Amino acid sequence: MPGTHRSSWMNDDLDALREMTRTFCEKELTPHQERWAEQKEVDRELWNKAGEVGLLCMSIPEEYGGGGGTFAHEAVLLEEQTYAGDSAWGVSVHSGIVAHYIAGYGTEEQKKRWLPKMASGELVGAIAMTEPGTGSDLQNIRTRAIRDGSGDDAEYVVNGAKTFITNGAQADIVIVAAKTNPEEAAQGVSLVVVETEREGFRRGRVLDKIGLKGQDTAEMFFDDVRIPADNLLGGQEGQGFVQLMQQLPQERLIIAVTAVAAMEAAVKITLAYTKDRTAFGREIFKFQNTKFKLAESATEATVCRAFLDQCIEQHVRGELDVPTAAMAKWWTTDRLSRVADECLQLFGGYGYMTEYPISQVWTAARVQRIFGGTNEIMKEIISRTL
Template identity: 60%
Template sequence: MILDDYRSPWLTEELDDLRDLSRTFLAKEATPNQERWAEQHSVDREFWNQAGAAGLLGLSLPTEYGGGGGTFAHEAVLMEEQAYAFDSAWNNAVHSVIVAHYLSVYGTDEQKQRWLPKVISGESVLAIAMTEPSTGSDLQAVRTRAVRDGDDYVINGSKTFISNATNCDLLVIVARTSDEPGAKGLSLIVAEVTDLPGFERGRVLKKMGLPGQDTRELSFVDMRVPVANLLGGVEGQGFVQLMQQLPQERLSIAVTAVASAEAAVREAIAYAKSREAFGKDLLEFQNTRFVLAECVADTLAARTMLDHLIGLHVEGKLDAAGASLAKFWTTDIQNKVIDRCLQIFGGYGYMSEYPISRMYADARVQKIYGGTNEIMKELIARSL
């Protein structure tokens, strides 16, 4: 099949070895636990330590802190293998690909020395608290406040839809540190939340999909965090820091989108070859053949777009418009392809024991988080 024959131009032998390691690790440590993780709405805390011991955390972080010293391409390989393994529970993308880079890029030397080694070993799990109940995608409307009191910030506010909220040890909080309007008053503050007074993990959120993924509400009531934990040491830089890192976040969503579409197509082809109706395989029916041909075309087109943008990002040339393009187009394709593949399964496609059913439910949020696809189109339009 053309999808199997195609090789991304950014792949190398080193990345092939990483793929083998990732596939083996996930098959042994993640796949057997998927059902239990879905029931408990979180991966096991020790799983993070196992991933760290396997060298799979912080693949693109500097070696001086224990990281892999790789690029986004290394992270992409691991994210792809997660999708191929139907693992949507372990949110390493938030930990390694998104939040760790806030620390690595903007942290002071002291902050990086203090936090990154534990992030890479799995001793500290990362989360970022952006979204609030009343703000959604409008980060400039954040209401959580951090008021300086001596050597501490006193933080009050609430956040929602926070990934890794159950297991996180380090939490990057988007908070307002001044009365400057809009984006100007925002800062990023890192809270070491284990046994921290005033920090509360709220209810576990019940979602349409991603049942094994750790998502909760968080609240801060007179929570004191040292001023030394202000990321980068300068107030008012939070919005700029967020905007600079969002392209990598959006590209990571696109990686999962394309890999999930590829996995769905392979599942549907295998099912169509094995399932009989009216005395012949489903793949012998013209409609099935045409649907799968269209899904292969859509998926390959999304793959080639993604590969081009991964190449740009590895070279440091990916801009906000390009990342927005990747995010909205590939997630639209993901949802379209998985929906059509599920139809081939008939009633079995609606049964949760089939991966295609879980993939269908998991896919829908891809068009929402990381900035809705409507906002992505607006960002692209501004660059025209």
């Protein structure tokens, strides 16, 4: 059955991590889902608790406060978070994305300034790419970061608006994709780090979504926000688009990890429900349609798991390429939507009730085909290599 398979990339260290992580998620995530959905964010102290037990920035080098592990460590946490029924905590963005931009491109001073505090939970990280008028087309962003002055007193003045920002309400630092040279397309994009305490930074609405209710997905506004020139990620202008393209495969693999785990969770809870509930004098599971639909869903999850495990192994070795990551992202999220829909149908009317976890799997599944680059963009990326 999906979810009982031990992946090929697991080892004794990761087994121990999984056990500890499962305990943490069952205690700190599962009981709070309804409340977090109402408040549209997790408790701020969750970040500190996770930092205390070493669950933040596990794949960041120890010299910067991280766990010194690999992407496999992050994958274990993301799987257990999904199995626990949580889609509110934006840890994948914080540890798997933001921390890796800083670790991968930051200067030594930048790494020492931000990463240890991210690992402890003192700082929450977000990344701001999408704008109200620009989604997947990052070359045409309108946010500006214009250099003012020279030498040690030089600053960047940031102006613009961003939307759909995970961790937007709680973030202490935000990596902002901005044009340092508005006359250029991709070559004009840079990444700058904005501390949210700076004058001119404003948080907008925490957005109402059809799923991921407990996640603080927010708007951000930058009105003449002045940051030190040292906050340019990597210290050189015009590298932002290249940096984004190099990091997006990991972001897409993260999405695939959660998609496959959600499929496995959907099959598991639907099996339990159909074997417990009766209709016309027998278990729902004993109807041929139920058995066939679950057989199909279990197969979808198992096939996706095999591909995902292969991708994780490649990524840990540093060999996962852009088109393969795109394949993993679109295929697993597309299959998740199908599996979640079939499983919800087997719950009948109860599947449409928010108190049943399958409804949350179903609503959370839909956005996975959109964020991280739409699945249509994934197919465009793949087609360029054919």
